[in-house]
Amino acid sequence: MTDFIMASLLPSLDPLIIGAIIAIFLFAGLIKGFLGLGLPAAAMALLTLIFEPTEAIALLSLPIIVTNLYQFSRSEDRLETARRYKVFALAIIISIFVTAWHITVFPTEILTSVIGVAMITFASQWLFGLSFSIGTGAGWQLGAGVMAGILGGLSSIWSPPVVMYLMARKAPKESFIAATGFLFLVGSFPLAVGLFMSGVLTIVAVIKSLLGLGAALIGFRIGETLRAHVSQDTFRKAVLIAFMIMGARLVFNGLV
Template structure:
């Protein structure tokens, strides 16, 4: 994530054209990553950013990705007994805060350029990657 974000932010990016082979390969990578860690979105988000997908399509695609991944994950956790009533309640309370953040983000997204949107997302990737490295060293 760090290397991808830094390359994209500082102009060292290799242009990737949208294509079925990239989609299949990154779909498989996202599936493997999701199966290992329940985090499946980075490969897909990186592909969308690398192909200069518009901010509206980026939001639509990642929103669908989260929904289509979270429903079976939640069902699996519930069936296995890992999603207890108290965890579900805490998650629903956290969802209220997340939805408020979505509203703020949606309002901001309508007011910023495609380039600034892309830079914000890449900066977020950079911060997440750095945080992962930092926490693994502690």
């Protein structure tokens, strides 16, 4: 009976695919645990080697929700953070939902290139400290939120506009951690809903995502442990350089 149910739910999930999903999310979770960021970028760089971009994004749904929920739950002043960034959050929620809902109308080449550009931007801002001057008005949050939502809906990576905004505002360390946890979390739910409504997030994708979630959580704990024994700066630079190379590969593949 169990074999029949599994065969019905996972008609094409062979052991090699299972092993690949577990290995990829184990690695991505390790990156997240060690650096505190980078799970979507790390996972997308490898998932797109074996899955179509839309399927790869769907597989990230549960790991993104759970890891960001964990991150935000451990932050301080959660209510104050939500109040301070409510415009930013609303812009992300609406734009990421609308974009993810219509993700199937975008050609694979465009999705591949967008994912690559998101990875390069993500890596560049951390390697080179990219920032810009912004004002205190709500319009800046609205603009950055819409940019983050569109990027997130197309690639599952919406951290670049979020982080660049917070860096430009010179957010203190604890405020930065709380804000990123909040803004990453609020975007993860409409992303999942939008993907479901577009038909990309299916029951098979959810089961695969659950496999990825388990591996990501294990990797997260390993990453936290390694953080105390390995030079974080050296490891971070190596990972970000790898992100840039893999992002450039995706852009090239999307253009040729």
